[in-house]
Amino acid sequence: MTGFAARAGADAPYSWGWEIRAVNGKGLDLRLRVPDWIEGLEAELRKKLAAVAARGNVTCNLRVTREETAGLxxxxxxxxxxxxxxxxxxxxxxxxxxxxxxxxxxxxxxxxxxxxxxATTQDDTAQLCAALLKDVDKVLADFAAMRASEGAALARVLENQLTEVENLTAAAAKLAEGRKDEMAQNLRQNLARILDNADGVDESRLAQELALIAVKSDITEEIDRLGAHIAAARALLAEGGPVGRKLDFLMQEFNRETNTLCAKAQHTELTRVGLSLKAVIDQMREQVQNVE
Structure with missing residues (x-):
């Protein structure tokens, strides 16, 4: 999930500028560019950043300057x-x-x-470090607020896509129910044709093969699992917190069931609905990459 925040601060004789930005990433990758002469700053910053971001490529830049003492x-x-x-x-x-x-x-x-x-002055890095760590909390609050706003908008997009998947799944279930008589008729015709043109065929064996064909063309399980995945995805969206990886895994399951549905379709309209499902699920997978 993307995010950005910037802030300037000062604690005489120092002044500084923060910039924190994030882009999408599968895991959490923290990249800090901070003055190495401020002892202990980087380690504490990593802890603070990890507390507000669980996923993404996060870059934190800090520029510190000091007032010139020339003339003293x-x-x-x-x-x-x-x-x-x-x-x-x-x-x-x-x-x-x-x-x-x-x-x-x-x-x-x-x-x-x-x-x-x-005149020479002694740098009190401990005092400076404390001032910077206090100031960065305000920057991180702005950073988190921006990501939360984007996350809310993204949740609405995903919810709409889940509704579309739900509607297409319902349409597939209706088409599957409507094709049962047609498939049964086709099986009976095929069975009669085989029996009329083959002598000595083991009818029980033939019936088993036809029954297997019928089972392989049944998409009831795929419809049921798609419904379960829709409910699981909605529960994750309502849960809040870092759910991106869980949703990413769930998208794989969505895709697997839809591929199986298309493979079993043997029906023009059902195939069309299956392809529409694949298109929406691919769109969802792209959006889920943005979820923390």
Missing amino acids: LEVNEAQLETVLEALHRIEARAMDAGISLAPSKATDIVTMRGVLEQ
Whole structure:
């Protein structure tokens, strides 16, 4: 089942953007593109994604940026202490030598190598990770809501298709009931023709073969099983939750019964109905691939 959600967030000095999308897939395939320097984030995200998606190819992208710190300066205390001690020694030696030095200015000191340097900040990835995991819950809520909306629409489509299958199955049952007399008449005529043109035929053996032919052309079991499959499919749609794989298996059973019905038809109208059933069931199978 397809789905999409995006969201932007921030927690100074960081800002980020989420994007989660999903396309149809037989199983669950999670693909995460997140910063690897945020420890523990990917593992927790996988858990959260698996909790809202049971089927499909799901991609989660996260872009994190940080405010630039260019222009921020700080005093290197250790280097300043070293410089001040050196100045103190120089001034003391100068006084001993009778040399008078001009007083040192702060502007002179800060220009000395290493006293004033670019400010550095420490990344607190634990705090950032917590903020991201809290924010992603909102994105996942939007993602799940979109998939739920699509799922409701898909359920209506499948319900309509099941109704069509039910109507066609009823039509097949009616045609099968109506052809019984015709088939019985054909069997009697064939039996009479064989008996008239064959000497020494084992009539009991012949009757068994004809009875077998009659059984092989009976589609009562196929009609009954199709009815049971329709009821099972409707129950799954009403059940909610991840039912895509169960419906996928059920579509195989639908297709199997319809193929057998067509093979046994031996009747123009019944064959037509069987082919219409196959067409609708194929459409259902395509739709079921979208169900979680």
